[in-house]
Amino acid sequence: MNTKTIxxxxxxxxxxxxxxxxxxxxxxxxxxxxxxxxxxxxxGKDVGEVIGLGREVGVKVTGELGVKADVICHSTGSRLxxxxxxxxxxxxxxxHVVSTCEELSFPLDQKIREDLQQVARAAQVTLLGxxxxxGFVMDKLPLTITSVCQExxxxxxxxxxxxxxxxxxxxxxxxxxxTTAEFRAAVDSGKIKHMGLRExxxxxxxxxxxxxxxxxxxxxxxxxADREVTTKYLKVAKxxxxxxxxxIYGKGKINVSLELRMYVGAEAVAADRVIVKGVPDVTMEIKxxxxxxRATAAMxxxxxxxxxxxxxxxxxxxxxxxxxx
Amino acid sequence: MNTKTIxxxxxxxxxxxxxxxxxxxxxxxxxxxxxxxxxxxxxGKDVGEVIGLGREVGVKVTGELGVKADVICHSTGSRLxxxxxxxxxxxxxxxHVVSTCEELSFPLDQKIREDLQQVARAAQVTLLGxxxxxGFVMDKLPLTITSVCQExxxxxxxxxxxxxxxxxxxxxxxxxxxTTAEFRAAVDSGKIKHMGLRExxxxxxxxxxxxxxxxxxxxxxxxxADREVTTKYLKVAKxxxxxxxxxIYGKGKINVSLELRMYVGAEAVAADRVIVKGVPDVTMEIKxxxxxxRATAAMxxxxxxxxxxxxxxxxxxxxxxxxxx
Numbered sequence: 039m040n041t042k043t044i045x046x047x048x049x050x051x052x053x054x055x056x057x058x059x060x061x062x063x064x065x066x067x068x069x070x071x072x073x074x075x076x077x078x079x080x081x082g083k084d085v086g087e088v089i090g091l092g093r094e095v096g097v098k099v100t101g102e103l104g105v106k107a108d109v110i111c112h113s114t115g116s117r118l119x120x121x122x123x124x125x126x127x128x129x130x131x132x133x134h135v136v137s138t139c140e141e142l143s144f145p146l147d148q149k150i151r152e153d154l155q156q157v158a159r160a161a162q163v164t165l166l167g168x169x170x171x172x173g174f175v176m177d178k179l180p181l182t183i184t185s186v187c188q189e190x191x192x193x194x195x196x197x198x199x200x201x202x203x204x205x206x207x208x209x210x211x212x213x214x215x216x217t218t219a220e221f222r223a224a225v226d227s228g229k230i231k232h233m234g235l236r237e238x239x240x241x242x243x244x245x246x247x248x249x250x251x252x253x254x255x256x257x258x259x260x261x262x263a264d265r266e267v268t269t270k271y272l273k274v275a276k277x278x279x280x281x282x283x284x285x286i287y288g289k290g291k292i293n294v295s296l297e298l299r300m301y302v303g304a305e306a307v308a309a310d311r312v313i314v315k316g317v318p319d320v321t322m323e324i325k326x327x328x329x330x331x332r333a334t335a336a337m338x339x340x341x342x343x344x345x346x347x348x349x350x351x352x353x354x355x356x357x358x359x360x361x362x363x
Numbered sequence: 364m365n366t367k368t369i370x371x372x373x374x375x376x377x378x379x380x381x382x383x384x385x386x387x388x389x390x391x392x393x394x395x396x397x398x399x400x401x402x403x404x405x406x407g408k409d410v411g412e413v414i415g416l417g418r419e420v421g422v423k424v425t426g427e428l429g430v431k432a433d434v435i436c437h438s439t440g441s442r443l444x445x446x447x448x449x450x451x452x453x454x455x456x457x458x459h460v461v462s463t464c465e466e467l468s469f470p471l472d473q474k475i476r477e478d479l480q481q482v483a484r485a486a487q488v489t490l491l492g493x494x495x496x497x498g499f500v501m502d503k504l505p506l507t508i509t510s511v512c513q514e515x516x517x518x519x520x521x522x523x524x525x526x527x528x529x530x531x532x533x534x535x536x537x538x539x540x541x542t543t544a545e546f547r548a549a550v551d552s553g554k555i556k557h558m559g560l561r562e563x564x565x566x567x568x569x570x571x572x573x574x575x576x577x578x579x580x581x582x583x584x585x586x587x588a589d590r591e592v593t594t595k596y597l598k599v600a601k602x603x604x605x606x607x608x609x610x611i612y613g614k615g616k617i618n619v620s621l622e623l624r625m626y627v628g629a630e631a632v633a634a635d636r637v638i639v640k641g642v643p644d645v646t647m648e649i650k651x652x653x654x655x656x657r658a659t660a661a662m663x664x665x666x667x668x669x670x671x672x673x674x675x676x677x678x679x680x681x682x683x684x685x686x687x688x
Contacts, residue, residue, distance in 0.1 A: 061513050067572075170511055182507050183649075184687035185665045186495055186658040188386050245686045247392075316687075318657050321650040324508075329643040333511040340510045349672075359684050361570045362509035362641075 044342060047072035047107035049128065050114035051080055051099060053207075054138055056089040057335040058111050063095060065339065067363070071107050073099045103131070109342050112137035116233040122150045125165060129157045134164045134345045136338050140234035142167025143177070144241040144354055155352045162350045166358065168341050170333035171197065172234030172241070175324075176296055178355040180312045181245040183320055190246060190316040192293040195238075197311075199327050200304040201281050206271040208330075212281040213260060214302045215272050221260040221279045231258060232284050232298055239286050242294050245356040250288035259283045267303035274302055336362070369667060372397035372432035374453065375439035376405055376424060378530075379463055381414040382660040383436050388420060390664065392688070396432050398424045428456070434667050437462035441558040447475045450490060454482045459489045459670045461663050465559035467492025468502070469566040469679055480677045487675045491683070493666050495658035496522065497559030497566070500649075501621055503680040505637045506570040508647055515571060515641040517618040520563075522636075524652050525629035526606050531596040533655075537606040538585060539627045540597050546585040546604045556583060557609050557623055564611050567619050570681040575613035584608045592628035599627055661687070 046068050048059045055075070062068045063086075073085035080088045086095035103110070110133045115121045118141035125142075128135050142165070145151035158165045167173065176195050184190050201209050213221045213230050224230040236256055243250050263280040266273065274280050281301020288294045310324040337360070344358040371393050373384045380400070387393045388411075398410035405413045411420035428435070435458045440446045443466035450467075453460050467490070470476035483490045492498065501520050509515050526534050538546045538555050549555040561581055568575050588605040591598065599605050606626020613619045635649040662685070669683040 064513075174511060179507065181686035182504065182684070185685035186499060186653045186661050187687045188389075188657055188661045188664075190687045247688050318654045320653060323648055323650070325646040325648070328511045328645060332513055332643050336511050336513045339513075347674075356684060356686065359507070359681060360510035361506035361681065362512045362515045363572050 043067055043069050044109060044346060045069050045071045045107045046342065047074065047103060047105070047110045047133070048085070049074045049103065049110050049112045049124070051075040051085065051088055052113065054334060055111070055113040057331065058113060058338050059085060059089050060091065061335045061339045062111070063091070067343070070095065070097055072103055072105050073097050074101070074103050075099050076101060103128070106131065107133050109134045109136060109345060111338055112139070116140045118142055118145055118147055118150050122154065125154060126157050129154070129161050129163055129165060132161050132163060136166050136168060136341050136345055138169050138334060138338060139167055140169065140172055141237060143169065143172035143234055144237040144244065145352065146237065146240065151352060158351050164345045164348045164350055165352045166341060166345050166355070168337045168355055170328055170330050170337055172238045173337050173355055174333070175310045175328050176235070176298070177238040177241040178360065180242055181356055183312055183322055184246065184314055186320060187314060187316040187318065190292050190314060192315045193242060193246070194295050194313040195242070195311070196297045197299070197327060198304055198308050199300045199330060200302070200308040201300050202267070202269045202302045202305060203329070204331060209269060209271055209302060212300045213279045214281055215274050216279040218260050218262065218279060225258045230282055232282065232300065235284055235286050235296055235298060239288050239294060239296050241354055241356060243288050243290070246292050248290045248292045250290040253288045254286055256284065256286045261299060261301045263303065265303070269302050368392055368394050369434060369671060370394050370396045370432045371667065372399065372428055372430070372435045372458070373410070374399045374428065374435050374437045374449070376400040376410065376413055377438065379659060380436070380438040382656065383438060383663050384410060384414050385416065386660045386664045387436070388416070392668070395420065395422055397428055397430050398422050399426070399428050400424050401426060428453070431456065432458050434459045434461060434670060436663055437464070441465045443467055443470055443472055443475050447479065450479060451482050454479070454486050454488055454490060457486050457488060461491050461493060461666050461670055463494050463659060463663060464492055465494065465497055466562060468494065468497035468559055469562040469569070470677065471562065471565065476677060483676050489670045489673045489675055490677045491666060491670050491679070493662045493680055495653055495655055495662055497563045498662050498680055499658070500635045500653050501560070501623070502563040502566040503685065505567055506681055508637055508645055509571065509639055511645060512639060512641040512643065515617050515639060517640045518567060519620050519638040520567070520636070521622045522624070522652060523629055523633050524625045524655060525627070525633040526625050527592070527594045527627045527630060528654065529656060534594060534596055534627060537625045538604045539606055540599050541604040543585050543587065543604060550583045555607055557607065557625065560609055560611050560621055560623060564613055564619060564621050566679055566681060568613050568615070571617050573615045573617045575615040578613045579611055581609065581611045586624060586626045588628065590628070594627050
């Protein structure tokens, strides 16, 4: 695959957008042409400064997108209804859009999906939601592995991430250091939840061609520390919450289950695992698991050449091949 | 992905073609419309009988393809120059072709590739070479895994297959039971060689966007039994050959190495492994390895809906997404 220079705009310069921008700037086949954010503190500054690169790159952050780009990397929110307006406007400009919006990985809101579909097709451009999870380890990778099977009876997908090696906001987000009562209150108020697990389940089901007869509720439980755990940022006493255990499953002609455990002190057991029962059985493991922070930016940038070659419309990761580029 | 009924013809009813045909007949979205073979003993018989199904399926084996099919599954040979004429003729009929020809997985003969490219594009159809190896475990799967990486320094791909669980011809083909002298003579005469390892290397390099500065020779060495090994079909004494060890590597901006070990008595160590050094590192293992015989047919059949959606021309596995269907 030869890759010509692709003009790219970054839309949203939060922590993930900054990581994507840093990666874009390392790619010989990318020309960064714009960087957009709503933060008045960022607008007007060179994006190299904003993302902590220590050098100017010749692109100033603007509050609106002013130039045309082949592809826009979009990273402003997790919920489809919050970002649908942005996505429509970007597609209407005639750019492909690759977004980290978790709910876009498999849009469940049919009204929004249809709206985006029409806009993308009319403009002859592609819209893709991606990331490492959702977007790869719990959906695209398991789907890819099932391609060696003549029959599939069940797919069990397990991701155990050691939150100790992740940044502080993530350690807080999984509830590390809370009491179980605090944890349950945070779950009830929507503060503790990995976004995209249901989307991953539905993407796997769709890719395998199975309509689930029943889909479980998404269960979010605390993982309680059985010993004291100390990280760079916090300390968890024995009996306090170390992190989150989130599960969902679909039953049908093929049973699919997803289990995510994300907690501090998980170094000994961290892994990504896919267990396919079928003909043949396949048991795959990625030792220590794919580290989330770096991989999301990688998935976005590595998807860019593929989106350039894809058909127009709202696509999922099941519609495109991927690899490092 | 909804799959409408796809008409499929099987071209070549040897052991792999028979396995593909058996699988095609289990798929609700496939209508088998023809089965072709040159063997006079097979021609005129119902294909269900020929593949040992114990029932008629209403399709008689013919010596020539007489009907139009959306997709033709082609399985008649490993070498591109031997099958290029067949492939061209099938493409000219306006059918997509999915072939198990190992050298088609990444056509290295540019003259043949260009010929096929022109024919496929003129007829607006797709030609794909696939299988489990080449086609998946040592090329498509490693490429897919690298998509989580911001940087890739090297990719090490190791496949250790336990030949004890494979059919007799394969155990013979890896040299089990030979003396090392017999093995080396068989290598020299081209009788012992896993086809497609070089193609897998080149496919991985191409997918990663790296032009190798140097490519090693393909090394084929005996694996000598360190104990007596008995299989269903043969016995290997200590000191005799248990199987084959085949390696190739490319050096460049990214180093890629492929190592295939296929021998009897490998039950304790059988695995498929991909070790990516980069940002982040990724170490993947499929326990016991993907069993070859069933998986090749699976890859062919699971690729059919993807080829129907792909762009015309000569494609590789790096150009299409895959999953069980």
